[in-house]
Amino acid sequence: MSIFIDAGTTVEVQGATGKEGSYWLKHMKEMGTKVVFGVTPGKEGQDVEGVPVFHSVQRGMTRHPAELAMLFVPPRFTKDAVFEALDAGIRKIVTIAEGIPLHESIQIRKAAISCGAMVIGGNTSGIISPAKAMAGCIPYWIERVYKNGDIGVMTRSGSLTNEVTAEVVKGGFGVSTLIGVGGDSVPGTRFAELLPLYENDPETKAVVIIGELGGSMEEEVAEAMEAKLFTKPLVAFIGGRTAPEGKRMGHAGAIVSGGKGSVKGKVAALEKAGGLTAAKPSQVGGLLKQALK
Amino acid sequence: MKLFEYQAKEAFAEAGIPVPVGALASGIDAVDEAVAVTGVPCVIKSQVLKGGRGKAGLIQFAQNEAEARHKARDLLNSPHGVRKLLFEQAVDIDRELYLAITLDPVNATAMFIACAEGGVEIEKLAVEQPDKIVTVKVDIAWGIMPHHLREITFGLNLSDDIAKKVSSIAQKLYGVFRATGAELAEINPLFVAKNGEVLAGDGKLIIDDTMSEARTKYPLAPEYFDTETEYEAALEGIPYLQFDGDIALMCAGAGLTTTVFDLIHYAGGTVANYLEFGGPNYTKALQAMRLCLKNPSRVILVVTFGTIARADVMATGLVEAINVLKPDIPIVTCIRGTNEEEAFDTLRAAGLEPLSETEVAVRRAVDIAAGRKT
Known part of the structure; x- marks a missing residue:
C-alpha cells in the first residue's frame, strides 16, 4: 500500500x-x-x-x-x-x-x-509512490533516490529531497510514498495532516521529514506525536540551522522572524516528542536504522 | 516585499486611515519645505526597512526649524544608509494601541491582532502577556463583518467614541491588506491623541510581490536592498543574499542551498554569498556566476541535485559561464540529477572534477578557502 x-x-x-x-x-x-x-x-x-x-x-x-x-x-x-x-x-x-x-x-x-x-x-515537485504512480514532476528514473520501500517521506523542498532521499536509499531503505508539501508559507496541506495517513499505511514503517527554517509545520508534527496521533518512528532533517534571522532563504516560507520558526526550536520540539533529528543529510540513513532497530 | 513607512502610510491614507500631517524629504535640500508642512515641534523618521529604529536613534524630535535641519543632516549622514526622511507633526498622545492583520496559515484565514498596549514589540508581548492580545479570524471568502470589528473593540475595552474610530480604521486596514495581497499590514503604535483623534503612528506593510499590480505600483528599486548586488539579483529573479565570508554559493534548490550553507558553517568555513539558481532559473548560470563574482570570494561552490533543472543543462551552462567570465578563483562542482552522466562528461571535458557527494564538495571548498592543499 x-x-x-x-x-x-x-x-x-x-x-x-x-x-x-x-x-x-x-x-x-x-x-x-x-x-x-x-x-x-x-x-x-x-x-x-x-x-x-x-x-x-x-x-x-x-x-x-x-x-x-x-x-x-x-x-x-x-x-x-x-x-x-x-x-x-x-x-x-x-x-x-x-x-x-x-x-x-x-x-x-x-x-x-x-x-x-x-x-x-x-x-512542490509533487507526490510519488515509487514503482506505482506519480503526480508531479519527479524523476522516478533516478534509482538511487526513488526506490520502492517502506519509508514515508514528507518534504518542503525539491533538490534537497533528492539529496536526503538518496541517503535513505543508501541506508538500505526505500520509499513508500513521498509527498512534497511545497516551499510556500501557506501550503495547501501541512505535514501534520499527512501523518495519520502514514500511521494507517501498513507499508510505511517510519517517516522522514525534510523541513527547514520558518513557519510551524515541524512543531505541529511534534504536537501530533505528543498526542499519539502518530506513533511510528520519525527522523527529521531540517535545513537552516545557521541561517541568520530575518533573511528569506530561497523559499517564500523559509524565514525566521520575531524569533519564530528557528531550526533550534523545531529540533527541540521534535526530539522532545521522541523524534530523531539529523544535523546533516548523511546521518539520515543511520538514524533510520537506529529508529527501526 | 516590505515597504517603507512612508509608502505604507500613503496606502493607509488613500484608504482613509488618518495619519499625522507629514512630508517626505529625499535629501537635505528638501528639509525646509517638509518642516513648512508639518510645523514644529516635529518628528523626523528615517526611512529604512530595518526594525528597531527608535533604539538605533533613527527617529528624532525637533523643537524648531534649526534643530530639524541639524538633526536631518545627522540622520542622512549616519552609517545606516538613510536616503529619505519622513517629517511628521508631533502628536499629543493620550495612549497607544496595536492593530495588525496577517494570515493564519493553519486555519487559512486572515487574522486581526490587536492589543491595548501599542508601541512595544508584539512578539515580546505575545510571550509575556498573551492574555492582553485579541485575535479575530476573518474568512477571506466571507469578508469582514461588523461582528469582527466589535470583537476587536470590546476586546480592547475601548470607550464608545474611540471604539467607533478604531473600528473604522480596522475595516479600512483590512481593505489595504486585501488590495495589496499583504502578508502583514500593521499599525504600531496606533495613537489615541489627547484631542480624541485616532491615527496611525507607524505603518508596516509587507505586500505580495507575486501580484503584478504590486510590481507596477512598487517597482524594484535599489533602496529596498542592503547591497547593489542583491538588487541586481532581484532584477534577474535570482534569490541572492550577500555575506562577508569566503565561499560563493552557486547552488540550485532553496532547501539544498540552505543545507549547503549549514554544512559550510559546520565544516568551519564562511559564506560569501547565498545564491540559488534552481527552478525557473536553471539556465541562468552565466547571470548567476556574474553575481557571484561581484563580491570577493576565494572559491565558488556549485551544488545541485535537480529534476526539471537538469544536470546536463546546468553543467553546460556552468562551463559556458566560465568561458565567458574567466573567474580567477577555483570552482568546486557537485552537479547531480537528471542526465548527470552527461553533466559529468561535460565537466571533465572542461577540466573540472565532477564530485557527487555534497559533503565532500563542501569540505573541498572549505579547504580551498582556508588555503589548505586539496
Whole structure:
C-alpha cells in the first residue's frame, strides 16, 4: 500500500497540452500512473500520449471519472483550476505552481478544508509512490533516490529531497510514498495532516521529514506525536540551522522572524516528542536504522 | 516585499486611515519645505526597512526649524544608509494601541491582532502577556463583518467614541491588506491623541510581490536592498543574499542551498554569498556566476541535485559561464540529477572534477578557502 496515490488511482491532468504538462504527463504514464484524461480549455478532441483532452474537468469527469487532479497550471490561474477540480467533485489535488498569490493560497487551503479535500502544494515537485504512480514532476528514473520501500517521506523542498532521499536509499531503505508539501508559507496541506495517513499505511514503517527554517509545520508534527496521533518512528532533517534571522532563504516560507520558526526550536520540539533529528543529510540513513532497530 | 513607512502610510491614507500631517524629504535640500508642512515641534523618521529604529536613534524630535535641519543632516549622514526622511507633526498622545492583520496559515484565514498596549514589540508581548492580545479570524471568502470589528473593540475595552474610530480604521486596514495581497499590514503604535483623534503612528506593510499590480505600483528599486548586488539579483529573479565570508554559493534548490550553507558553517568555513539558481532559473548560470563574482570570494561552490533543472543543462551552462567570465578563483562542482552522466562528461571535458557527494564538495571548498592543499 501507499498513501494518496497508488497504481489504481485515476488521475486527470489540468494543463495537459502545455509544454510542462505534456512532458510530465508522458512520464507519469510511463511510470504506470493511471492518467484517464487531460484538460485544456479549447483543445477538446485532441489527445496527449493517447490520453483524451477535454475543455473542462466537469466534461472529462462525465466520461472518465478521476480521483486525483494534477495541475500543470501557471500560478495566476491555479486558484481557478483548484476550484474547478473541487467543483467537479475531486478531493485530491496536486499543484506544482510556484508563486501562487498569497491570499489565493489561503483561499485554496480554506476551500480544501471546507470540502474535506487535500490540496498538495504549490511550489512542490509533487507526490510519488515509487514503482506505482506519480503526480508531479519527479524523476522516478533516478534509482538511487526513488526506490520502492517502506519509508514515508514528507518534504518542503525539491533538490534537497533528492539529496536526503538518496541517503535513505543508501541506508538500505526505500520509499513508500513521498509527498512534497511545497516551499510556500501557506501550503495547501501541512505535514501534520499527512501523518495519520502514514500511521494507517501498513507499508510505511517510519517517516522522514525534510523541513527547514520558518513557519510551524515541524512543531505541529511534534504536537501530533505528543498526542499519539502518530506513533511510528520519525527522523527529521531540517535545513537552516545557521541561517541568520530575518533573511528569506530561497523559499517564500523559509524565514525566521520575531524569533519564530528557528531550526533550534523545531529540533527541540521534535526530539522532545521522541523524534530523531539529523544535523546533516548523511546521518539520515543511520538514524533510520537506529529508529527501526 | 516590505515597504517603507512612508509608502505604507500613503496606502493607509488613500484608504482613509488618518495619519499625522507629514512630508517626505529625499535629501537635505528638501528639509525646509517638509518642516513648512508639518510645523514644529516635529518628528523626523528615517526611512529604512530595518526594525528597531527608535533604539538605533533613527527617529528624532525637533523643537524648531534649526534643530530639524541639524538633526536631518545627522540622520542622512549616519552609517545606516538613510536616503529619505519622513517629517511628521508631533502628536499629543493620550495612549497607544496595536492593530495588525496577517494570515493564519493553519486555519487559512486572515487574522486581526490587536492589543491595548501599542508601541512595544508584539512578539515580546505575545510571550509575556498573551492574555492582553485579541485575535479575530476573518474568512477571506466571507469578508469582514461588523461582528469582527466589535470583537476587536470590546476586546480592547475601548470607550464608545474611540471604539467607533478604531473600528473604522480596522475595516479600512483590512481593505489595504486585501488590495495589496499583504502578508502583514500593521499599525504600531496606533495613537489615541489627547484631542480624541485616532491615527496611525507607524505603518508596516509587507505586500505580495507575486501580484503584478504590486510590481507596477512598487517597482524594484535599489533602496529596498542592503547591497547593489542583491538588487541586481532581484532584477534577474535570482534569490541572492550577500555575506562577508569566503565561499560563493552557486547552488540550485532553496532547501539544498540552505543545507549547503549549514554544512559550510559546520565544516568551519564562511559564506560569501547565498545564491540559488534552481527552478525557473536553471539556465541562468552565466547571470548567476556574474553575481557571484561581484563580491570577493576565494572559491565558488556549485551544488545541485535537480529534476526539471537538469544536470546536463546546468553543467553546460556552468562551463559556458566560465568561458565567458574567466573567474580567477577555483570552482568546486557537485552537479547531480537528471542526465548527470552527461553533466559529468561535460565537466571533465572542461577540466573540472565532477564530485557527487555534497559533503565532500563542501569540505573541498572549505579547504580551498582556508588555503589548505586539496
